[in-house]
Amino acid sequence: MTNQTHDVKKIAVIGTGVIGNGWIARFLAHGFDVNAFDPAEGAEERTRKAIAQAWPTLEKLGLAKGATQNRVIFLPTIKEAVSDADLIQENVPEREDLKKSVLSSIDEHAKSNAIIGSSTSGIMPSTLQEGLRHPERLIVAHPFNPVYILPLVELVGGEKTNPEIxxxxxxxxxxxxxxxxxxxKEIEGHLADRLMEALWRExxxxVNDGVATTEEVDAAIIYGAGLRWAQMGPFLTFHLAGxxxxxxxxxxxxxxxxxxxxxxxxxxxLTDELKEKVITGCESHAGEVSIAELERKRNEFLVELLDLVESYWPESKTLEKV
Structure with a gap:
């Protein structure tokens, strides 16, 4: 690293679905001002509701000085949202044509030294760089839900990305x-999602073959591999197995x-029969517990688990190295 402090002061978030709102909540909790843009009807109302729901968890994690829920403003155009931003986080739906169109507009109106990060979970950055005037400043910055809690963000450069970015x-x-x-190396699905997809397919x-229900599959991970993976991951887990x-x-x-x-x-x-097995299995497993209550319990668990993980791995050599 050439410097030890970042130069980002103002942030723009384009696309305010689940991931976009998660980013906004995290940015606000760390004391940043955020410009937001989303053309969907009711987007601002949903964002402010999502921030309010996330805020108690963020308070437990610790807020930066001056952090408030009110430092986000919605603007009517992409141009107005990104023109003064030092970093733009794009989160529109996972359609290549739509992302390219939005990123082209961001690229046209952003400051010359602005970082453009796409939250895409599967598209390679070189593909997204096609047709941009300044492709060197675009990277994939792929987070994990809930973004305001989980710390991992995959950074992937494309063929034209400037290493300084x-x-x-x-x-x-x-x-x-x-x-x-x-x-x-850039690859479809990046790193973590490729691992999760392999487990998801299996x-x-x-479930499709009648070997297990959705609840039984979940139990196999929760009480077995999942407990170990939270601390060590698959390679060190197998290292101990020897x-x-x-x-x-x-x-x-x-x-x-x-x-x-x-x-x-x-x-x-994905037949209709398999869909029903998965859907009814999840609904039965959740029982009378609402999605909101499941999210609350998940958040509380993750906050405690993160503290435990950090106590055993206070520094990660892999993730700190650039």
Whole structure:
């Protein structure tokens, strides 16, 4: 790093759905002023409601000096929203044509030194850079829901990205108490979502084939792998599985089983029958508990879990290195 402080003072958020509103809440909690734009009817009302719902959790996490829920303003055009912003976070729906159109408008009206970060979960930055006047300042900055709690943000540069933009963005997201993970090579789905998608596909097969219900699949993760992954992830978990000799012995002993056809790499066809199994399974599992109550319990759990994770891994060499 050439500097130790970021240069972002004003932020614009384009697209205020679940992810966009999560970003706004996090930005506000860290004392930033935010310009917002979303042409959907009722967008501002939904944003202010989402911020209010997230604020008690953010108070538990700790607010920056001067942080309030009121430092966000909605503006009528993209031009007005981005013209004075140092960083623009784009969060429109995951359609390539729509994202390219919106990013082109952002690129046209943003300051020359502004960072443009797309929250896309799957599209590669080089694809999004096509046709931009200043493609060198666009990166993928992909967060995870709920954005105002979870610290991981994947930073992915495209073929034309200026490395300095990655450096500046890393410093900024770290100032939000996030864990920027720089993805070494751009690939569809980036890193974390590719891992989650593999598990999701296998889970759908297990439900589709009648091996397990949605509740049983969830229990298998909650009380088994999930508890370990929150602390160590899959590689260190398997490193311990090898005993005193670690991963070396683990691969020698269990490596041959990787060739057994246990898993199914392709997703099952999403038939109406499978959809109903998944939907009714989730509804039965949730019971009378509302989505709002589930979100509240999730948030409380994540805040406590983050404290526990940080106590065991106060510094992550991988995520701190740029």
């Amino acid at each position: 990655i450096e500046r963005a890393t410093l900024f997201y770290k100032s939000l108490r996030m864990k920027p993970l720089i993805v070494r 889970a759908l097969h297990l 005993g005193e000799k670690g991963m070396r012995h683990m691969l020698e002993q269990f490596g041959p089983s990787l060739q057994l056809p246990w898993t199914k790499l392709k997703a099952p066809i």
